[in-house]
Amino acid sequence: MSIRTVVWNEFLHENENEAVRGIYPDGIHATIAAALAVDAGIDVSTATLRDEEHGLPAERLAETDVLLWWGHKAHGEVDDAVVERVAQRVFEGMGLIVLHSGHFSKIFRRLMGAPCSLRWREAGERERMWAINPSHPIANGVGPAIEIANSEMYGEPFLVPEPMETVFVSWYEGGEVFRSGLTYQRGAGRIFYFGSGHETYPIYHDEAVQTVLRNAVHWAYNPARPWTDVSEAPNVPYDRARETLTPKGASLHKEGEEGFR
Numbered sequence: 001m002s003i004r005t006v007v008w009n010e011f012l013h014e015n016e017n018e019a020v021r022g023i024y025p026d027g028i029h030a031t032i033a034a035a036l037a038v039d040a041g042i043d044v045s046t047a048t049l050r051d052e053e054h055g056l057p058a059e060r061l062a063e064t065d066v067l068l069w070w071g072h073k074a075h076g077e078v079d080d081a082v083v084e085r086v087a088q089r090v091f092e093g094m095g096l097i098v099l100h101s102g103h104f105s106k107i108f109r110r111l112m113g114a115p116c117s118l119r120w121r122e123a124g125e126r127e128r129m130w131a132i133n134p135s136h137p138i139a140n141g142v143g144p145a146i147e148i149a150n151s152e153m154y155g156e157p158f159l160v161p162e163p164m165e166t167v168f169v170s171w172y173e174g175g176e177v178f179r180s181g182l183t184y185q186r187g188a189g190r191i192f193y194f195g196s197g198h199e200t201y202p203i204y205h206d207e208a209v210q211t212v213l214r215n216a217v218h219w220a221y222n223p224a225r226p227w228t229d230v231s232e233a234p235n236v237p238y239d240r241a242r243e244t245l246t247p248k249g250a251s252l253h254k255e256g257e258e259g260f261r
Contacts, residue, residue: 002043003221004065007033008055010074011048013199020199028070028197028204035210042217049074054082061085066095066220068213071105072199083107091187091230095220097213100152100197103160108193111186112160118178119155122198125173127151129180129196138167138181138192138215146208152198154178160193170195181212183219188227190220233259 009029013020024031029046036044047055049071061067067086071078083106090096090111098108103116127148131139146168155176161184168181180195194212197203204210237255238245253259 002041003217004063005036005042005044005068005217006056006060006064006066007036007044007046007068007070009046009048009070010072011050012074013072017199023202024199024204028199031204032068032070032213035204036214036217039214039217042214049077054078056082056086058085061089061094062226064089064094065222066097066217068097068099068217069102069105069107070099070197072101075105078106080106083110087111087186088231089226090189090191092226092228093188093222093224094226095189095217095222096191097216097220098191098193100195103158103193103195111184111191114161115159118158119153119176121153121155121172121174121176122200123153123174124150124201125153127153127170127172127196129168129170132166132169132181136165136167137219138183138212140215141211142208146196146206146212148196148201148203148206148209150201151196151203152201154180154195163193167192168195187230188222188224190222192216192220233261235259 007029009027011027014024014027033044033046036042086107087110102108109116129146131144134144153172153174153176155178158179163182163184165183166179170178170180178195182193184191238247
């Protein structure tokens with residue numbers, strides 16, 4: 001069965017900035033989707049900010065295995081209800097790949113519980129992205145490092161929780177370094193943050209970068225049935241415990257009563 005994948009993009013810069021439009025005439029999402037579509041194991045479609053419900057209604061998310069998220073100038077325009085909907089699907093087992101300036105997206109900050117701030121410079125400098133563990137599935141086939149001729153510098157400190165794994169670390173021409181490939185898990189869902197991908201440079205046309213994105217989709221995919229009640233916190237009656245219990249002391253809640261939230 002193919003991995004049902006959605007590439008989400010604001011699709012604003014491409015419509016408003018001539019330089020970006022020249023690199024991604026059909027949108028960053030279209031370029032990424034085309035790169036994923038060469039893999040017969042990935043069934044890919046796209047969604048954008050201006051679509052109804054940002055293209056992510058509950059029904060579509062329920063049928064999405066992996067979501068890729070690219071955003072930059074309109075993080076605040078993303079509806080909070082959609083953010084919570086996406087977060088719930090990640091908890092249930094949907095994979096999430098957050099790209100470049102998506103570090104400041106509502107969904108990434110929601111799942112990280114952190115500022116997700118960093119240092120940056122837009123100077124078209126060279127980036128060398130080192131594979132910390134070349135045997136990691138996400139780094140498969142890209143060699144010891146990816147060379148990107150022109151990139152936006154992202155630098156440490158990067159205010160995110162400690163990851164499960166650091167897959168890539170980038171060095172920039174100006175001397176800064178950045179943890180540019182990080183993995184996390186929230187609930188049953190796997191998350192990969194990938195730092196490179198500034199819109200004024202053709203980074204998503206790079207074959208090695210495209211390989212990383214395809215690898216990340218396979219890594220983030222969870223074939224298990226969605227854990228739909230992952231966010232529930234049921235009151236389990238004492239007489240349904242696996243061992244015989246006799247209630248002791250006072251209780252704040254009546255039998256079967258919902259807990260406080």
